[in-house]
Amino acid sequence: xxxxxxxxxxxxxxxxxxxxxxxxxxxxxxxxxxxxxxxxxxxxxxxxxxxxxxxxxxxxxxxxxxxxxxxxxxxxxxxxxxxxxxxxxxxxxxxxxxxxxxxxxxxxxxxxxxxxxxxxxxxxxxxxxxxxxxxxxxxxxxxxxxxxxxxxxxxxxxxxxxxxxxxxxxxxxxxxxxxxxxxxxxxxxxxxxx
Amino acid sequence: xxxxxxxxxxxxxxxxxxxxxxxxxxxxxxxxxxxxxxxxxxxxxxxxxxxxxxxxxxxxxxxxxxxxxxxxxxxxxxxxxxxxxxxxxxxxxxxxxxxxxxxxxxxxxxxxxxxxxxxxxxxxxxxxxxxxxxxxxxxxxxxxxxxxxxxxxxxxxxxxxxxxxxxxx
Numbered sequence: 001x002x003x004x005x006x007x008x009x010x011x012x013x014x015x016x017x018x019x020x021x022x023x024x025x026x027x028x029x030x031x032x033x034x035x036x037x038x039x040x041x042x043x044x045x046x047x048x049x050x051x052x053x054x055x056x057x058x059x060x061x062x063x064x065x066x067x068x069x070x071x072x073x074x075x076x077x078x079x080x081x082x083x084x085x086x087x088x089x090x091x092x093x094x095x096x097x098x099x100x101x102x103x104x105x106x107x108x109x110x111x112x113x114x115x116x117x118x119x120x121x122x123x124x125x126x127x128x129x130x131x132x133x134x135x136x137x138x139x140x141x142x143x144x145x146x147x148x149x150x151x152x153x154x155x156x157x158x159x160x161x162x163x164x165x166x167x168x169x170x171x172x173x174x175x176x177x178x179x180x181x182x183x184x185x186x187x188x189x190x191x192x193x194x
Numbered sequence: 195x196x197x198x199x200x201x202x203x204x205x206x207x208x209x210x211x212x213x214x215x216x217x218x219x220x221x222x223x224x225x226x227x228x229x230x231x232x233x234x235x236x237x238x239x240x241x242x243x244x245x246x247x248x249x250x251x252x253x254x255x256x257x258x259x260x261x262x263x264x265x266x267x268x269x270x271x272x273x274x275x276x277x278x279x280x281x282x283x284x285x286x287x288x289x290x291x292x293x294x295x296x297x298x299x300x301x302x303x304x305x306x307x308x309x310x311x312x313x314x315x316x317x318x319x320x321x322x323x324x325x326x327x328x329x330x331x332x333x334x335x336x337x338x339x340x341x342x343x344x345x346x347x348x349x350x351x352x353x354x355x356x357x358x359x360x361x362x363x
Contacts, residue, residue, distance in 0.1 A: 033229055040222055045214035052215055062217055066225050073229050131207045150208055178204065185200045185207075 021085065029076050036076075039085075040069055046086055047093050053147040054097045056136035068096040090152065094144075094162045134184040138177050141165070145173035146181075286347040293354040309346055315339045 021042065027035035047068055052061035071092050079088055135143060141163075148159040149170065156174070160167040294302055319336040326332055 033226065036229065037222060037226070040225065044221065045216045048217045048221075049213050049215035053211075058218065062219070062221060065217060066221050066228075069221075069225050070228050131211070151211060152213065181204055182197070182200050185203050189200075 022081065025076065025079065025081065025085070028073070029079075036073055043086070043089055044069075047089050050090055050093050050147070050152065051097055053135065053151060054094065054144055056143065060097075060100070064093065064097045064100050067100055068093040071096060090154075091162055094148070098163070130184075130188060131181070134181055138180060141169075142173045142177035142180070145170050146177040149174050150177070283343075286344065290347045290350050293350050296354045297350065305346065305350060309343070312339055312342045312346065316343065 021039065024035040024038045024042075028039060044065065048061055048065045051064040051068065052058060055061050055064060068089065072089060075092065079085075135146060138146065144163055145156075145159055148154045148162070149156060154162075156167050156170040160170040163170070165173075294305065297305065316336065316339045319332055319339060323329065323332050323336060
């Protein structure tokens with residue numbers, strides 16, 4: 001799966017904490033809330049983005065993001081900095097979504113305003129919102145794997161571990177999700193024909 | 195349009211989706227009030243001992259707050275609390291000695307030096323109280339010194355607990 005090869009977001013995710021962020025982490029570990037707020041401001045976009053894609057609902061993403069940062073605050077003494085902070089936070093966010101995952105009601109499409117507020121994507125690369133809706137409409141398991149592996153570039157091993165499923169199940173979910181999205185694209189193309 | 199074209203469109207569409215999305219409202223205002231100090235796993239025995247120590251210090255504080263209602267001299271206060279205090283301090287000291295070697299040499303030296311200062315203060319205050327057993331000031335200082343001693347043990351136990359939990363992850 002080469003969906004994210006060359007994706008700048010992947011590079012950002014894997015970058016180890018820089019000096020300033022390292023300082024914030026060290027201070028936050030001692031109970032410094034201001035330092036933790038700096039970390040939050042710096043990373044909330046990455047965490048909320050993942051939560052929004054995993055849940056498909058802005059209200060659920062709000063809750064999951066809050067829980068993720070509270071969990072991160074509690075777990076901070078155990079963070080050694082060997083893994084990338086972004087990956088560490090994403091893992092906590094996935095757990096938060098799963099823990100919080102009583103979102104069994106039908107989910108709605110990702111809010112257009114949230115996408116419009118995304119700061120890091122140049123406007124010429126603005127994705128069609130119908131793909132967002134197609135992803136949000138996938139069943140939980142397929143969507144979770146597609147988001148983690150297909151969008152954020154995690155391995156099937158990582159996704160399987162975080163989601164508590166077998167690696168083979170992760171691959172099956174991704175295959176199924178991609179087939180659904182391809183069908184969606186084909187249908188959209190036919191609808192666009194005169 | 196072929197299947198490969200659709201696959202390419204899918205790849206491009208997924209690659210173009212924003213990974214970072216900022217929430218529409220300020221979540222920090224809901225997060226901040228829920229942040230307590232980072233939780234640190236503790237060892238059961240020292241926690242119990244520290245609880246006992248806190249109880250003993252509270253008893254001493256009550257005594258200090260109401261000296262006229264309990265006019266007995268320090269020696270009698272000690273005699274009624276000595277056994278418990280000695281047991282508590284012994285438990286803490288044992289845990290402290292067990293954990294101290296886990297600290298780096300510089301920190302260890304600093305801790306030992308601080309403990310020596312606190313112990314010397316306790317001894318001086320204890321001697322002074324032999325002469326003025328009902329002095330509120332001396333009793334207050336003595337309680338403060340004991341508190342510092344227990345806090346020092348707590349610091350060592352807490353710090354080494356953090357390190358050992360980090361190493362185990």
